[in-house]
Amino acid sequence: MPHTIMAFDASPAYSDMSAVRALFEKQKAYFATDATKPYDWRIDQLHRLSRMLSENEKRFSDAAKSDFKTALQEHVFGVAASIGSIEATKKQLEKWMEPLEAPIPKFLITTGHKGNREPYGVTLIICPFNGPLLLSLRPAAAALSAGNTCLMKLSGALTATNEVLLELIPKYFEPEALAAITGDIDAMAEILRLPFDFIFLTGSVGAGKAVMKAAAEHLTPVLLELGGQNPAIVDETADLPDAARKIVWGSMAWGGQWCTSPGYVAVHQSVADAFVGACKEAVVDLYGTDPRHNPDYSKIVSSAAVKKLASRIDPDKVVHGGDFDESARYLAPTILYPVAWTDRIMDDEIFGPILPILTYSSLGELIAKIKTLPKPLAGYVFSRNQQTVDRVLRSLSFGGGAVNQTNIFLFIETMPYGGVGASGLGHYYGKYGFDALTHAKSILVSPADVAIDHLFPPYTDEKVKALAQWFDY
Numbered sequence: 001m002p003h004t005i006m007a008f009d010a011s012p013a014y015s016d017m018s019a020v021r022a023l024f025e026k027q028k029a030y031f032a033t034d035a036t037k038p039y040d041w042r043i044d045q046l047h048r049l050s051r052m053l054s055e056n057e058k059r060f061s062d063a064a065k066s067d068f069k070t071a072l073q074e075h076v077f078g079v080a081a082s083i084g085s086i087e088a089t090k091k092q093l094e095k096w097m098e099p100l101e102a103p104i105p106k107f108l109i110t111t112g113h114k115g116n117r118e119p120y121g122v123t124l125i126i127c128p129f130n131g132p133l134l135l136s137l138r139p140a141a142a143a144l145s146a147g148n149t150c151l152m153k154l155s156g157a158l159t160a161t162n163e164v165l166l167e168l169i170p171k172y173f174e175p176e177a178l179a180a181i182t183g184d185i186d187a188m189a190e191i192l193r194l195p196f197d198f199i200f201l202t203g204s205v206g207a208g209k210a211v212m213k214a215a216a217e218h219l220t221p222v223l224l225e226l227g228g229q230n231p232a233i234v235d236e237t238a239d240l241p242d243a244a245r246k247i248v249w250g251s252m253a254w255g256g257q258w259c260t261s262p263g264y265v266a267v268h269q270s271v272a273d274a275f276v277g278a279c280k281e282a283v284v285d286l287y288g289t290d291p292r293h294n295p296d297y298s299k300i301v302s303s304a305a306v307k308k309l310a311s312r313i314d315p316d317k318v319v320h321g322g323d324f325d326e327s328a329r330y331l332a333p334t335i336l337y338p339v340a341w342t343d344r345i346m347d348d349e350i351f352g353p354i355l356p357i358l359t360y361s362s363l364g365e366l367i368a369k370i371k372t373l374p375k376p377l378a379g380y381v382f383s384r385n386q387q388t389v390d391r392v393l394r395s396l397s398f399g400g401g402a403v404n405q406t407n408i409f410l411f412i413e414t415m416p417y418g419g420v421g422a423s424g425l426g427h428y429y430g431k432y433g434f435d436a437l438t439h440a441k442s443i444l445v446s447p448a449d450v451a452i453d454h455l456f457p458p459y460t461d462e463k464v465k466a467l468a469q470w471f472d473y
Contacts, residue, residue: 255301
């Protein structure tokens with residue numbers, strides 16, 4: 001039966017926090033009944049989530065298009081990939097819930113080990129704007145599959161998508177299982193004061209710090225998916241046209257508003273000019289001579305974001321693109337060259353369709369420089385030299401990445417996805433998400449009439465020696 005839930009207004013004014021507290025307490029009380037722990041409840045929630053998407057696929061796709069994902073593949077993929085991820089979880093959930101097995105010392109052969117993964121409780125999912133469905137419903141699916149209840153704080157930047165979610169979620173879910181709210185930054189601060197059992201954030205480093213600070217008040221575990229300046233290294237052996245095409249696509253797809261987009265390219269100086277030329281050709285090949293009117297090129301999420309991005313472009317470094325229109329939320333695919341580490345564009349994550357190109361002469365010096373920077377969410381290397389590939393992957397720390405590719409590693413449901421250091425804490429996707437949102441509880445089961453005599457005094461030499469049995473497996 002449909003339920004009406006109180007939701008924050010996305011405008012600066014928002015509804016009474018008491019409504020959100022009541023919703024939180026409702027989920028807390030419901031979780032305490034243990035209703036969420038059986039397989040039947042969990043699979044039912046996933047069925048509901050999948051049906052909500054499949055039965056309203058066009059509405060969700062149109063909403064994403066209205067918000068900013070104007071490229072056909074992107075707004076369609078967002079819905080299809082969300083459904084695919086949920087269906088994959090449904091197929092494997094029963095196996096994931098099987099009791100854990102672990103070896104025990106030989107002398108405990110008459111006892112048993114019982115281990116299972118138990119849900120945390122009420123989970124707060126803080127959703128970003130750049131993945132209207134994938135980065136909100138995929139974490140929600142992980143939380144529900146793990147037996148948690150879920151409160152989703154939607155991004156205020158997605159007017160159309162939020163409207164659909166706020167209408168449909170109460171029609172498909174009981175509010176004590178899954179609910180959605182919106183709100184401004186002041187509302188977010190109030191929400192974070194609630195004693196959630198788990199918080200999952202996809203957002204900026206600043207947001208990550210704020211969430212960790214709030215979570216510390218209640219010692220609440222967190223999973224943080226953040227970002228960073230992701231390097232793409234192109235050495236002198238790389239297939240330059242291939243590398244250029246993949247890197248340009250990686251940095252311009254979704255309007256460059258993806259946390260794993262290449263943030264800059266470091267190309268060997270001996271092939272730099274040829275690579276820059278190949279990048280310019282790739283932009284035209286992918287988005288034509290008029291990207292503004294190309295249906296395969298997405299908008300920027302807001303006019304304010306366009307203004308901020310444009311302010312970071314040095315006109316003297318523009319070798320392609322650079323034009324923008326704030327009112328149309330448009331920024332052309334832009335290539336900057338030659339860029340220095342001290343240029344303003346290198347100060348922070350770009351999060352837009354701007355590709356800075358730097359050069360290097362020594363791979364060792366390049367790696368040393370990258371190591372001085374915050375650890376990024378993604379890293380890419382383009383090379384035919386296996387020694388170069390091995391050295392980069394061995395030496396640089398980043399969340400995940402690819403060799404001779406960009407971005408697509410995050411499409412693979414069976415691979416863990418998450419950052420390290422400044423780019424995040426923890427990882428999810430598939431079984432990794434299930435594990436992240438559950439606690440591994442181990443129980444040693446002993447017969448009632450079996451005692452371990454060497455644990456009890458009076459202690460003798462023989463009993464002390466018997467302690468060695470604990471390490472004999």
